[in-house]
Amino acid sequence: MATLMLVNCSNCRTPLQLPPGARSIRCALCHAVTNVADPRSVPPPSSAPQPHSSSAPPPANLPSPYQQPPPPSSHGRKRAVICGISYRYSRHELKGCINDAKCMRYLLINKFSFPPDSILMLTEEETDPYRIPTKHNLRMALYWLVQGCQPGDSLLFHYSGHGSRQRNYNGDEVDGYDETLCPLDFETQGMIVDDEINATIVRPLPHGVKLHAIIDACHSGTVLDLPFLCRMNRIGSRTHFGHAVRMYSHILSIPLLF
Structure with missing residues (x-):
């Protein structure tokens, strides 16, 4: 299985999660592009045994496997990805999805004190091509959402658009179908499957990070594969x-x- 690698943005130093096989990544906050050297060119850590010092202190007692970590801070960082897709000029066109996204952004800023620069908006109205809700951009936004999160952080993913389902072949769905999200270019690039969403924004979360997902789409009840x-x-x-x-x-x- 490919290993995800964390790199810092070359401009604002925000931690970025590099998808497998990628050689560069664009920061969703400052838009700087960070080039990454081939990880295979980095020499592996030395496996030579370290000299033993007789004066070294004895190892500390290891915690019990049942011991709970300390409670997280009640005031952590806030970050949100808001996606609204109307599928304009297509037979799948929806009304109100972009307005939903704008209302959610307003609510987060004015009611829940989210910093405006901590909210990543993806709609067809965005002028930045990296904020158009294509499959690639939505994937990168989900990676960004969980990058560098720490106990006490509050994350939110809001999606308003089409949802669907497709046949499941690995036997992990009760009804035999995987739930999906339909990005703007889903007819040519495909849908985003619940297994991928779970692997991207659910499983990487450390203890103490809170994630709220508000999915306004068909088949959305199990789209996080919880x-x-x-x-x-x-x-x-x-x-x-x-x-x-x-x-x-x-x-x-x-x-x-x-």
């Missing part, structure tokens, strides 16, 4: 369901053991 679903009725009562196939089989097997 292990549980939460359904709320009209009176506010919540019910949690296992979503992954192996979790369903485990839950269903419990009554058979008694």
Whole structure:
């Protein structure tokens, strides 16, 4: 499996997560392009044994595997990716998605004190070609969202546009389908699958980072591929369901053991 590499922006020093195989990356904040040398050209760390010093202090006691890390700070950094796609002049055109994105940006800045420069907007109205909601740009935005996040940080991903699904072939979906997001160029470049979204913005999160995802699209209930679903009725009562196939089989097997 390819390993993701973190590099600092050559201009603003923001940590950037380099996709596998990429030799350069453009910063979503300052737009500077950072070129990266071939990682294979970097010599591996020496494997020679280090000399042992008899005066070295004894190793500290290792923490228990059940010991919880310290609670995160309640005031961390804030960062958001907001994507609104109207698919103008196509048979898939939607009304209101760009307005949704603008309203969300206004809400984050004026209600939740997000710094304006910490919000990355992707809509067809953007003049920067790197902020048009193509598949490549949306992928890069999701990478940027989680780069360098630390305990206490608050992240938000808002998407308003088309969603769909496609046949799942690895057996990790209860209904046999992967949920997808449809970027502006999905008819030529393809959709973004829930497995990729989970691997990009869910699994890399360290303990103590909070991520809110607001997905206004068809088939969006499981588009982050989380292990549980939460359904709320009209009176506010919540019910949690296992979503992954192996979790369903485990839950269903419990009554058979008694």
